[in-house]
Amino acid sequence: MKKNSFYIVSLIIFALFCTATSFNSYATFDTLSEQKNITLDSGKWDYGMSAKTYYTGFEDAVKTAYAAGNITTSGMLWHFNDALIGTLSTDQKYENRSARLRDGHITTLFSIENLRILNFYAGRFGSDTGGEMGIYLSDNQSNWYLYQNVTITTEFKYYHIYFEETILNSMSLSRADKLYLRFEYNGSNRVNIDEVNITYVVDPNMELNLFENFETGVKGNTNYGIVNLNGLNWIFDGALIGAHQNDKKYNSKAARISNGYISTEFKIAKIYELSFYLASYGNDQSSTVYVEVSKNKTNWSKISPDYSSTSALTLRTIVFNNALLAPHGLSTTDALYIRIRSVGNRRVNVDNLDIKYVGIDSLITE
Ligand SMILES: [Ca+2]
Numbered sequence: 001m002k003k004n005s006f007y008i009v010s011l012i013i014f015a016l017f018c019t020a021t022s023f024n025s026y027a028t029f030d031t032l033s034e035q036k037n038i039t040l041d042s043g044k045w046d047y048g049m050s051a052k053t054y055y056t057g058f059e060d061a062v063k064t065a066y067a068a069g070n071i072t073t074s075g076m077l078w079h080f081n082d083a084l085i086g087t088l089s090t091d092q093k094y095e096n097r098s099a100r101l102r103d104g105h106i107t108t109l110f111s112i113e114n115l116r117i118l119n120f121y122a123g124r125f126g127s128d129t130g131g132e133m134g135i136y137l138s139d140n141q142s143n144w145y146l147y148q149n150v151t152i153t154t155e156f157k158y159y160h161i162y163f164e165e166t167i168l169n170s171m172s173l174s175r176a177d178k179l180y181l182r183f184e185y186n187g188s189n190r191v192n193i194d195e196v197n198i199t200y201v202v203d204p205n206m207e208l209n210l211f212e213n214f215e216t217g218v219k220g221n222t223n224y225g226i227v228n229l230n231g232l233n234w235i236f237d238g239a240l241i242g243a244h245q246n247d248k249k250y251n252s253k254a255a256r257i258s259n260g261y262i263s264t265e266f267k268i269a270k271i272y273e274l275s276f277y278l279a280s281y282g283n284d285q286s287s288t289v290y291v292e293v294s295k296n297k298t299n300w301s302k303i304s305p306d307y308s309s310t311s312a313l314t315l316r317t318i319v320f321n322n323a324l325l326a327p328h329g330l331s332t333t334d335a336l337y338i339r340i341r342s343v344g345n346r347r348v349n350v351d352n353l354d355i356k357y358v359g360i361d362s363l364i365t366e
């Protein structure tokens with residue numbers, strides 16, 4: 001694969017795990033752009049623009065012998081133990097250089113806070129036999145924990161490792177720790193490693209919007225059912241996705257509720273505002289609509305006034321704070337399911353639902 005196609009693959013992968021735009025710069029920790037208070041499409045909430053990536057293709061490094069030593073690449077210091085920068089035709093690589101590791105390790109001498117993803121290419125050197133390469137983590141550079149083994153083959157293969165908090169916790173580590181990374185390989189076989197991307201979160205407490213406009217959803221009847229909207233599940237009961245000319249909507253679709261509700265199948269903590277547009281469907285008379293929240297999907301608390309639908313889409317906004325939640329035994333730090341309910345058989349439309357909250361780890365799926 002040529003560099004250009006790698007770049008395209010890389011962009012696609014970034015689009016899957018991050019917000020798609022402006023996230024393609026390969027650079028060091030200090031030079032990537034940063035953005036806050038952004039609106040994310042729902043389902044693309046993972047990291048948004050608060051993620052950055054350290055990248056090296058080892059093109060700026062020289063190390064010709066296996067003896068232990070350090071290199072600087074993309075501005076950061078690495079330790080190479082029984083490893084070098086390979087430039088031979090038998091070194092698998094992109095462009096001119098890759099790391100070649102034998103019976104030792106390649107380790108960052110810099111730590112990464114809020115580590116989320118490690119991507120790299122790896123494959124056997126020359127005609128060596130493949131084997132298992134270990135990806136290790138440490139928070140003190142002396143105790144190393146095996147996070148995952150990857151199997152090295154003849155193919156120069158793309159590896160994607162996502163660091164789960166629960167797995168880190170089982171190693172007495174956490175994403176909040178400043179973590180060092182290590183590639184370790186044992187025996188006489190050699191492995192080439194290239195195009196290393198380390199993705200981490202800069203501001204885990206950034207303000208985020210989950211915005212749902214129902215444009216991607218399909219549900220043609222009001223029976224109970226689960227609708228996936230941009231990667232997140234919603235329950236529609238007595239509700240459908242309406243695209244009729246009588247549906248009051250932005251763009252081509254809106255939720256239409258008739259004596260029922262739409263409810264998140266995910267929960268969000270640290271919500272500070274929820275808003276949506278509400279209207280009566282077609283020429284239907286006004287219906288009463290309100291918002292409920294729950295920690296467990298069993299006990300629901302009504303936290304809004306009764307809204308009366310009107311003929312035109314009207315913005316309804318609820319500010320979340322402890323004064324609102326405390327009377328229900330809830331607090332702003334609780335992760336909450338959200339339900340919008342319409343009472344009676346008159347139909348209403350709901351569109352452009354916007355949930356503002358704090359923290360990339362506040363949205364919890366099941
Ligand atoms: Ca390279």
Ligand SMILES: [Ca+2]
Pocket residue numbers: 213214215249250251252253254351352
């Ligand atoms: Ca819409």
